[in-house]
Amino acid sequence: MNNILPAALGLLLCLGAPLHAQSKESVAPVSIQQIRNATLKVTYGGQVFLVDPMLARKGAYPGFEGTYRSHLRNPLVELPESVESVLRGVDAVLVSHTHLDHWDDAAQQLIPRSLPLFVQDDADAALLMKQGFKDVRVLTADTTFNGVRISKTGGRHGSEEMYAVPLVAERLGATMGFVFQKPGAKTVYVAGDTVWESEVRTALKTFKPDVVVLNTGDARLTGFNTGIIMGKEDTLRVHQMSPSATIVAVHMDAVNHMSVSRHDLQDYVAQHAIQAHVLIPEDGEVINF
Structure with missing residues (x-):
């Protein structure tokens, strides 16, 4: 009898039978690949999502006028792999907003026209359709794509002081974040280009994400003493509000x-x-969860 139980357990393990409820990782693995800047490749629920593609070669564009270090050309670094490799296996693209460092000319030229693209509003949808894309969808608070729930979240691409200046407000525009969910998988919140503000806090409270992707480069416009996206202190704020979440910090060293x-x-x-x-x-780099 003493040898029966170990043998039976060994057989079950070999056959892959669970001894307890499967973990989230074993049921639905999640991975995030940092490509460059805010460009990510998120594998979630059996789907591969390309987020905010900026695909140009190093130095393709002049620096952003009226910003910190505007004399430098963008992107500051090359892609870590070929565009073909970046696009391989992608099922859909999410474009949080259409600023050049999130949706550039190279992406417009190189991404297949038939690939599903998700955007924040009708204005961005009209722009991408004008660029020749055939399957452009506006993300909502409850969108489903091949079994993955993708929820649009809010944000603000700068301070209230900046948005009080009409020309600055027009330049910053609207932006969004989004949350990936599927039963048995970790919840992933991609905050997007936003500062620390009420809609970010609402998303953290509502979705209780296991993983939070933050754009933490603290991008700066000239003439203002605060950033237009999150920075170091905001990383700590998010941790203090969601202490059990893993924060993935991106959008640095590239523009x-x-x-x-x-x-x-x-x-x-x-x-x-x-x-x-x-x-x-x-x-x-690829991070597996």
Whole structure:
């Protein structure tokens, strides 16, 4: 009898039979590949999503006028792999907004016209359809794509002071984040180009994400003393509000107006002893959850 139970357990393990409820990872693996800047490749629920594609070669565009270090040409670095590799296996594209560093000329030329694209509103949908894309969909609070629920979340691409200036407000425009959900999978919240504000806090409270992707480069316009996306302190704020979540920090070291580098953020999270909760991937790196 003493040998029967170990043998039976061994057989069950070999056959793959669960001894307890399967973990989220084993049921529905999730991975995030940092491509460059805010461009991500998210594998979720058996689907591959390309987020905010900026696909140009290094130095293809002039720096953003009226921003920090505008004399530098964008992107500052090359893609970590070929465009063909970036696009391989992609089932859909999510474009949070149409600023050049999230939806560039190269992406418009290289992404297949028939690939499903999700955007934030009718205006962006009309623009992408004018660019020749055939399957453009407006993301809602409850969109489903091949079994994956994708929920649009809000944000603000700068301070209230900036949006009080009409020309600045027009330049910053609207933006969105989104949340990936599927039964048995970790919930992933991609906050997008936003500062720390009420709609971000609402998303954290509502969805209770396991993974939060933050754009933390603290991009700066000239003439203002705050950023137009999150930075170091916001990383800590998100951790304090969602202490069990893993933060993935991106959107650094690739376009001219970023004022926070990976090295800066690494030093900051170490100083505040939150490095176990904050991942700062290099370009091309894949994180599995």
